[in-house]
Amino acid sequence: MAEALSREEVARVAELAMLRLTDEELETFTPQLAAVLEHAEDVEALDVHGLEPTQHPYPLVNVFRADVVEGFDNRDAALAMGPEVEDDLFRVPPAHGEEP
Amino acid sequence: MRTALEIANLVRSGELSATEAVEESLASIEAQEPQIHAFNTVVADRALDRARAVDQAVAAGSDPGPLAGVPIALKDNMCTSGIPTTCSSKILDGWKPPYDATIVEKLAGAGAVLVGKTNLDEFAMGSSTENSAFGPTRNPLNPSLVPGGSSGGSAAAVAANMVPLSFGSDTGGSIRQPAALCGTVGLKPTYGAVSRYGLVAFASSLDQIGPFTNTVADAAVAFETIGGHDPRDTTSIPQPVPNVTEALERGADGLRVGVIAEMMGGAIEGFEPEVLARTREAADALAAAGAEVEEVSLESTIYGLSAYYLIAPAEASSNLARYDGVRYGNRVAQGTSTADMMVATRTAGFGAEVKRRIMLGTYALSAGYYDAFYGKAQRVRTLIIDDFNAAYEKFDVLLSPTSPCVAFPFGAKADPLTMYLNDVCTIPSNLAGHPAISVPFRTGANDLPVGVQVLGPMLGEAAIFQAAAVLETAA
Numbered sequence: 001m002a003e004a005l006s007r008e009e010v011a012r013v014a015e016l017a018m019l020r021l022t023d024e025e026l027e028t029f030t031p032q033l034a035a036v037l038e039h040a041e042d043v044e045a046l047d048v049h050g051l052e053p054t055q056h057p058y059p060l061v062n063v064f065r066a067d068v069v070e071g072f073d074n075r076d077a078a079l080a081m082g083p084e085v086e087d088d089l090f091r092v093p094p095a096h097g098e099e100p
Numbered sequence: 101m102r103t104a105l106e107i108a109n110l111v112r113s114g115e116l117s118a119t120e121a122v123e124e125s126l127a128s129i130e131a132q133e134p135q136i137h138a139f140n141t142v143v144a145d146r147a148l149d150r151a152r153a154v155d156q157a158v159a160a161g162s163d164p165g166p167l168a169g170v171p172i173a174l175k176d177n178m179c180t181s182g183i184p185t186t187c188s189s190k191i192l193d194g195w196k197p198p199y200d201a202t203i204v205e206k207l208a209g210a211g212a213v214l215v216g217k218t219n220l221d222e223f224a225m226g227s228s229t230e231n232s233a234f235g236p237t238r239n240p241l242n243p244s245l246v247p248g249g250s251s252g253g254s255a256a257a258v259a260a261n262m263v264p265l266s267f268g269s270d271t272g273g274s275i276r277q278p279a280a281l282c283g284t285v286g287l288k289p290t291y292g293a294v295s296r297y298g299l300v301a302f303a304s305s306l307d308q309i310g311p312f313t314n315t316v317a318d319a320a321v322a323f324e325t326i327g328g329h330d331p332r333d334t335t336s337i338p339q340p341v342p343n344v345t346e347a348l349e350r351g352a353d354g355l356r357v358g359v360i361a362e363m364m365g366g367a368i369e370g371f372e373p374e375v376l377a378r379t380r381e382a383a384d385a386l387a388a389a390g391a392e393v394e395e396v397s398l399e400s401t402i403y404g405l406s407a408y409y410l411i412a413p414a415e416a417s418s419n420l421a422r423y424d425g426v427r428y429g430n431r432v433a434q435g436t437s438t439a440d441m442m443v444a445t446r447t448a449g450f451g452a453e454v455k456r457r458i459m460l461g462t463y464a465l466s467a468g469y470y471d472a473f474y475g476k477a478q479r480v481r482t483l484i485i486d487d488f489n490a491a492y493e494k495f496d497v498l499l500s501p502t503s504p505c506v507a508f509p510f511g512a513k514a515d516p517l518t519m520y521l522n523d524v525c526t527i528p529s530n531l532a533g534h535p536a537i538s539v540p541f542r543t544g545a546n547d548l549p550v551g552v553q554v555l556g557p558m559l560g561e562a563a564i565f566q567a568a569a570v571l572e573t574a575a
Contacts, residue, residue, distance in 0.1 A: 010459065017417060017462040018424070018439070019455055020447045028452075033460055035517045040406040040473065043480050053478030054485060056305050057533025058292045058337060058558070065331065074181070077198035083431035090426050097437035 005034040101261035104170045104318040111169035118154035118169025125171035129262045138256040140176045142216035150213045164211030173266040176217035179298035188232035189222045191449025201298020210325045218253030227522040231453045245507040248278030255282040258312045266312045273526025276538035280502035280551020283540045291533035292337035295330030303415035306530040316568045320344045347562040348569040353390035358495035361397045371504045374544030382552040385574035400483040404528040410464045410477040417461030492557040502538040502551035
């Protein structure tokens with residue numbers, strides 16, 4: 001891991017996470033995130049070869065149930081919470097932007 | 101104030117009305133709320149309506165259930181149909197879920213009456229409640245100090261006797277640490293023992309709901325009420341909830357207790373001396389009650405913090421991708437495309453700590469770093485589970501401090517990493533999926549409460565309640 005996190009990397013990560021950071025935020029966040037990653041380097045000391053990764057703490061297997069449609073009786077309340085709803089659909093700005 | 105069990109027993113026997121119990125709670129909230137700010141929402145009228153329904157049931161000769169008439173509060177990240185559920189985030193301000201979380205249904209079914217939704221660190225990310233978009237909660241024991249977090253509002257509401265019972269969620273210590281800092285009991289059950297259906301997801305493989313109470317017995321009845329299999333949560337354990345109430349009277353005779361060396365002045369640094377002293381006294385108290393107490397080393401727990409702060413943000417970055425201004429929450433219309441709107445919505449809607457965690461997680465999961473960070477953290481998680489399992493071959497429960505320190509002043513841990521270090525004792529249980537309880541045990545610096553943590557194996561709630569009851573008596 002080693003190399004310290006750069007400001008450019010943080011900007012790139014913000015873009016991937018669909019966030020826009022101000023210069024000031026970049027300035028603040030870069031060393032803070034670098035410090036957490038640096039702390040995480042202590043695991044380098046551990047030998048984890050041959051260990052299975054744990055995704056989930058309880059050894060559950062897939063559970064199947066009958067594929068029966070169940071009603072949801074509060075559809076209007078769900079739609080009412082949409083920022084912009086039209087004809088029972090959630091409306092968003094054009095995917096590729098407005099025409100110039 | 102009466103305990104939850106006292107209220108329920110009086111209501112069930114007709115000696116106290118649920119209406120009186122709820123009125124008392126609402127009056128206490130009204131008197132203290134300007135100072136404490138434990139709540140995001142108080143639903144007084146609804147609570148009084150529900151209380152009357154409980155009273156009518158009693159009058160009609162039926163039993164409303166084990167929590168009859170008990171006023172309760174829920175952390176504001178649990179969905180309540182028609183009642184705002186904000187996660188203390190601007191992005192969900194005003195959002196009213198169209199359905200109830202399973203825990204909400206179970207509590208109502210047991211006769212409990214919801215009085216309000218409590219404040220938290222935004223999306224449960226934090227250890228002080230300072231990250232709430234609606235302002236911090238103050239510690240009822242001293243309003244210049246934090247209540248801990250992220251379930252700080254729920255802890256404060258119980259500590260201030262606004263309600264005898266509240267619920268929080270614990271992803272890395274968010275129930276146990278505020279319980280310790282406010283001097284209440286706080287339980288994180290086994291992962292999967294309590295349904296997460298309707299709990300707004302932070303880190304799905306770690307999140308678990310549990311109670312805050314003033315007594316161990318109240319926590320036991322609360323756990324038995326909310327636990328059990330739920331087909332609507334695919335990670336719910338398909339087994340009946342363990343009976344823990346009957347463990348309360350068992351005493352500690354023959355109980356095998358391991359004190360975690362790394363958290364007692366061993367490899368992990370930064371503990372207040374009074375916190376370590378109280379934890380040693382707690383171990384002595386268990387020994388005096390007949391327990392076999394020994395020190396045990398769990399070396400991998402040293403690395404819990406590092407693994408957690410890669411795994412939890414990674415899961416959070418994925419879970420919080422849903423806040424895009426399309427189906428719910430507050431949209432910021434800016435730019436000309438869907439993507440512009442999403443970026444503007446997220447940028448305006450999330451606070452600094454949430455942004456940091458999303459970025460940390462996105463980074464840990466990104467191409468080129470996945471194996472080095474996320475993959476390695478998952479293997480460390482396996483190592484921690486193996487270490488715990490080895491320890492539980494020799495011990496019934498383990499003991500440690502809950503938090504390295506007592507309640508601290510606002511702004512004292514402004515640096516994120518410094519704040520994260522608060523969770524060093526609580527994180528390993530989340531990584532392992534194991535239950536753990538924080539019990540107030542005497543006081544530390546400035547006469548502030550110290551919490552002692554009892555940890556148990558998967559579904560080992562009965563044993564931790566057994567030890568917790570002994571500690572409560574000895575405290």
